[in-house]
Amino acid sequence: MRRGRWWVLVVGAVTAAVVLIIVTRQSPPPEQPEPAAGIAGLAALPPLAAGPSWASQPVLVGGLRTVATAGPAGFALHTVTGDKRFLPGVNLGSTTPGHQPGELAITEADYRAWFAAMDRLGVRVVRNYTIHPPTFYTELAAHNRALPDRPLYLMQGVYLPDESYVTKGDLYHPNVTTTFTAELRDASAAVGGKLTRAPTPGHASGTWTTDVSDWLAGWIIGLEWDPPATAATDRANAAAAAPAGRYFRGTEAASPTERWLAARMDELATAEAGAGRSAPIAFVNWASTDPLTHSHEPLENEDMVGVDAEHVRATEAWPGGTFASYHAYPYYPDFQRHQPELQKFRYAGRADPYAGYLNQLREHHRDMPVVISEFGVPSSLGNAHHGPLGRDQGDHDEAEAMRIDAELLRMIKDLGLAGGFVFAWHDEWFKLTWNTVTHQVPADRRQLWHDPLTNEQYFGLIAADPAGNPDAVARLLVDDPAARPANRVQATLDESYLHLTVSLAQPLPARLTIGLDVLPRLSGAPPPGGADPRPDTAFALDLAGRTGQAWIRVPLDPMPLDYPVPPSARPAPVDGWQQFQQLLNREMIVPVSGRHMSLELFDVGRLRHGSWNPEDAHADSRALWRLDGTELTLRIPWAPAGFADPSSRQVLVPRGTRATTETSPEVGVLLSTGAGTDQFAGSVQWNDWQRTYHTERLKRGASAVRDALVATAAESG
Structure with missing residues (x-):
């Protein structure tokens, strides 16, 4: 040789x-519903001890029925055992392995099994990013009626159907605004069980007949704003008039982007009020467009522009109020590694820059609650960034990743924030990350394989293991x-x-x-x-x-x-x-x-x-x-x-x-x-x-996250 x-x-x-011919688990046609696959490892968890009821007890304020309110006094989820002040939850994507998110491939059986598993793990709030198919709402209501004392509350998201503002550099572009306005109205109708939509690529369709508003904890609309496109929006629309909405308005200090968001939040509130409902409404934000100044951030884009929830206010006509929502991770942007005041902040007996950043967010928003709507670390073989204290963007064993997630959830609660939603419920095969995306060709087949080097595919509490x-x-x-x-x-x-x-x-x-x-x-x-x-x-x-x-x-x-x-x-x-x-x-x-x-x-x-x-x-x-x-x-x-x-x-x-x-x-x-x-x-x-085929499994060490979810829920009253 x-x-x-x-x-x-x-x-x-x-x-x-x-x-070998590999065939993987793929959602079958609607006429052939796929049976629920068991989640391995879940049965080994001991039963949860009985605690105070979280049964919903909506209140009527100004003629509007609301399950939750948010304002200077904090976040209040109204239950039969009193207001809950902290929301422990999890983020749920919209697809399964073998599919892109726009295919919305989750089945009725998946939802049923997942909601039962969330209950077993002590999850109290499930956050989604977009309108899910009607079965999501039907199964959520069925789950909550079967378990009235420990329901899953919903934090409903609404995504921009048209993200062309990034290339156009303008959120005010008619296509962007019109499609998002329509999506907001549809989302309100879906939550109330009064929507019918024809099949459209990338969108859930069907007939929504189940009202889940008795478990609606709030709304988080939009997406992680692109800094250059946000800055371009502000430059191009400096003369845009501030909206004088009935329910939401921009302050005098509001930027054009913030005024645009105030108008969209008012449109959603108007649709909800028309159905006799109110709930806290927030917009998505992240560290790259937070309103703080990070003088030691090395990358210009990561401190280029800020979007401030303080500049978007709910009026007295909107009892649900508003809050600040952030996707905040312990490894990026790099200002966490260099900002002096963050290096000095101490939590749990040691210097902790991530805790310092969370504290800065809370202090900035003194008169509204802050929810960390995404946080966590991935259990991937690959890595994309180093973070302080070893909380890297990858290269974590499953048990280590779960331990860190649990630690971060407890930290979020300890620092006085109003909620923490672990990212994410299950591993997502379609995801990409910056240091592997150019290696994956063709890109439109990424969902057909699971790359251990792509950290974004391994954030789940539930592993989606390849089965071949x-x-x-x-x-x-x-x-x-x-x-x-x-x-x-x-x-x-x-x-x-x-x-x-x-x-x-x-x-x-x-x-x-x-x-x-x-x-x-x-x-x-x-x-x-x-x-x-x-x-x-x-x-x-x-x-x-x-x-x-x-x-x-x-x-x-x-x-x-x-x-x-x-x-x-x-x-x-x-x-x-x-x-x-x-x-x-x-x-x-x-x-x-x-x-x-x-x-x-x-x-x-x-x-x-x-x-x-x-x-x-x-x-x-x-x-x-x-x-x-x-x-x-x-x-x-x-x-x-x-x-x-x-x-x-x-x-x-x-x-x-x-x-x-x-x-x-x-x-x-x-x-x-x-x-x-x-x-x-x-x-x-x-x-x-x-x-593709896959099996589902509770990740090793997930009991630590469960303990943190249960503990923070017990301390939320």
Whole structure:
């Protein structure tokens, strides 16, 4: 076999011949409702202890019926056991694996199972982002009527149907305003059970007949505002008149963006008042457009413009009032790492910049409650940003991520804010993040596979684990007692990984490298009469030291797509091989202080040894290989294997800063010990897949979040 020098990295390669067709769980047509899949691990949680009732007790103020009010005295959710002042909740997306959010693929059975699971976890509020199909509201009402003392309250979101304001630089554009106004009115009608909509791509349709307003905790409208487009809106509409709405008005200090929001909030309030209802109404905001000044923020866009809820006021005619809503995470923007006053703020006996930021938000909004409507950290293998105190945007084991989420929820309550909604209920396969998005081609198939390197796909309390084709059982690839270094090899694959099980001959080698030949064109075609491929990606394992590293041939390295990293900033290539890494931060200068921020890279190619079985007490969800006696088990994420989209067998081939792909005909697998023992195990082949299968599981350590949800609910009276 022609070795080249690929094995120098550490030694070895494995795989085998197998043809697999992967089909994944996809929502069936409406006439064939999908049965609810059980959520593994949920039954192991002990039953919740009985506590004070949260049964809804709406009040009538000024002729309007309201379940909640928000104002200078705080947030008050009216229940039969008194007002609840803190809302512990969770964010719910609008789709399932295998689908884009606009497909609204969640089924009636999904809602029923999820609401029951939320109850078991102590969730008191479920927040959505858009109008869900009629079954959402029907199942929510059924759930709440069955459990009147512990209902799930609704924080209803309304998304902008037309986001072209970003390219137009103008929220006031007629298309943007008109479509959002119509969506607000439809949302009010949906909550009241009086809406019919014809099928429209990207929108829920059908007939809404269930009134859930007795459990309506409030509204959060809009989206995370794009800073440049918001600043452009303010410049282009400086002369726009302040709306004189009956229910909401902008103050004299209101910016054009804030005036536009006041008008939209008044439109929603008008629709609600027409149905005899009132509820607190807020707009979405996030740290990138908060009203505070962050003098030490390195990126101009992250402190370019502010949107201030203080400048949008409810009138006395609107008893529901208003509040400030923020998506606030502990790892971004970077001002949390550099702002001096945040570095000094102490919480729970230590300096805590995130707690300092939450405290700043509360102090700014002295006469209205603040709800942290998104927070959390992901349990992904990949990372996108470092945060203070190790609260990074990824690279967390599931149990660690759940512990941090629980810690943050308790912090939000302790600091006097009015609510905290964990992001998110379940893992979302369609999500993208900045340091992997250019590597995923074609983008319109991202929902058909689950990328462990994309942190945004792993925020859920509920894991959506890839299941693969139920007919695609492991195939025996090598079964030869005399073969070395492996006498038995099995392979299978799913939406996240290529899985290999290798029985090693004794004595065990100290090191083994598993190489994958994903593009014969790149590495050279096999010689006539024999298979002799060279790998394009390699996974070097130190079997004795229980460590490992992923490598990729320099022509396939995706890093140039993200940033022109100086060669001196990375480990030097070895014979044309580069360690697989992720970019976390570009080189920057911090304003005011002039501090130089070095380029930050992350060794996402580190191959952790251990068990990833969530039932194991010492499992690490980031582990990728384990050695039990002579049996080696390895799961290889698709991105380090070289793939831009495994569902269509596309391998990423960067051409400068342009992402292109080539179709892999098969994946050759090789093993090498680096001691003259090389083995070609065969080739893995599969057909393109158009559907996905997955199973649902409560993430390991989620009981910590449950404890925090229960505790903060108990302290909310």
